[in-house]
Amino acid sequence: MNEEIVLGSQECVRSLAYVGDALYVIGGKWKLRVIIALREGNKRFNEIQRAVEGISARVLSNELKELEMNGFVKRIVHTKAPVVVEYQVTSYADTLKDVLHALSDWGEMHRNKIRREW
Amino acid sequence: MNEEIVLGSQECVRSLAYVGDALYVIGGKWKLRVIIALREGNKRFNEIQRAVEGISARVLSNELKELEMNGFVKRIVHTKAPVVVEYQVTSYADTLKDVLHALSDWGEMHRNKIRREW
DNA sequence: CGGTATCCCACAGGATACTG
DNA sequence: CAGTATCCTGTGGGATACCG
Numbered sequence: 001m002n003e004e005i006v007l008g009s010q011e012c013v014r015s016l017a018y019v020g021d022a023l024y025v026i027g028g029k030w031k032l033r034v035i036i037a038l039r040e041g042n043k044r045f046n047e048i049q050r051a052v053e054g055i056s057a058r059v060l061s062n063e064l065k066e067l068e069m070n071g072f073v074k075r076i077v078h079t080k081a082p083v084v085v086e087y088q089v090t091s092y093a094d095t096l097k098d099v100l101h102a103l104s105d106w107g108e109m110h111r112n113k114i115r116r117e118w
Numbered sequence: 119m120n121e122e123i124v125l126g127s128q129e130c131v132r133s134l135a136y137v138g139d140a141l142y143v144i145g146g147k148w149k150l151r152v153i154i155a156l157r158e159g160n161k162r163f164n165e166i167q168r169a170v171e172g173i174s175a176r177v178l179s180n181e182l183k184e185l186e187m188n189g190f191v192k193r194i195v196h197t198k199a200p201v202v203v204e205y206q207v208t209s210y211a212d213t214l215k216d217v218l219h220a221l222s223d224w225g226e227m228h229r230n231k232i233r234r235e236w
Numbered sequence: 237c238g239g240t241a242t243c244c245c246a247c248a249g250g251a252t253a254c255t256g
Numbered sequence: 257c258a259g260t261a262t263c264c265t266g267t268g269g270g271a272t273a274c275c276g
Contacts, residue, residue: 012155015222023225058260163239174269177269
C-alpha cells in the first residue's frame with residue numbers, strides 16, 4: 001500500500017504534462033473564481049463582479065470571453081421585454097468539480113494552518 | 119441527492135475565498151509542476167530543471183525559494199565529501215495530493231477532449 | 237554543479253472614464 | 257446595466273552571461 005505515496009517516474013512525467021495543460025486553460029488569477037461564482041447560479045455581469053471580489057470590469061469581460069471560448073460558460077441574452085444578459089456555467093464546467101473541491105478544501109486547511117502560526 | 123449539484127450561497131462565498139488563498143500560494147505557472155517533479159523523488163537543481171520542461175534557472179531558483187519559504191520543499195546540503203545540494207518535498211507538500219490528482223486527471227481528460235475536437 | 241546578475245519585454249491586470 | 261476604450265504599471269518570466 002506504499003506504492004501510492006511515491007509517484008512512479010512515468011506517472012510523474014505524464015502528470016507534469018497534464019497539469020501543465022490544465023493550468024493553461026484554467027490557470028491565472030480569476031478563471032476558477034468566476035466559475036465558482038457562476039456555479040452558485042446564473043448571474044449577470046455586475047453580479048459576477050460583486051461576487052468575485054477585486055475583479056475589474058475590463059478583466060472580467062476578458063475572462064468571460066475566454067471562458068466562453070473554452071466552453072465553460074455560456075452567455076445568454078434574453079431578448080424578451082427587459083433585455084437581460086446572463087451567464088451560465090456549462091456542463092463541461094461541471095467536470096471541474098473535483099478540482100474545485102480539492103482546491104477549496106486545501107485552501108481552507110492552509111488558511112487555518114497559517115492563522116495558527118501567526 | 120441533487121443539492122450537491124448547485125452550491126449553496128454560503129459555500130460559494132467560502133469557496134471563493136479558499137480557492138483565492140490556495141491560488142495565492144500555489145498559483146502561477148511553475149509551483150505545482152516543481153512539486154510534482156520532486157514528489158517522484160529528491161532531485162538536484164539541474165535535475166529539476168530538466169524534469170520541468172521550459173523553466174529557466176533564474177525562475178527555478180526563485181520558485182524553489184518561495185516553495186521553501188512556504189514549507190513545501192526542503193533544501194538539503196550534503197556537506198560530506200562531494201558537496202551535493204538536493205531538494206526534497208516536505209510532508210506538507212503531501213497535503214496537496216488531492217489537488218494534484220484532480221488537476222492531473224482533469225488535464226488528461228481535457229487534452230483528450232481537445233484532441234478529439236481537432 | 238548550483239546557482240546569481242543583468243537586461244529586457246510581453247502581458248496580466250489595475251484605474252478611470254465613457255457609451256449605448 | 258453591460259460592457260469598451262484608454263492608459264499605465266508590475267511583474268512573471270525569457271535570454272544570456274557569469275561565478276565559485
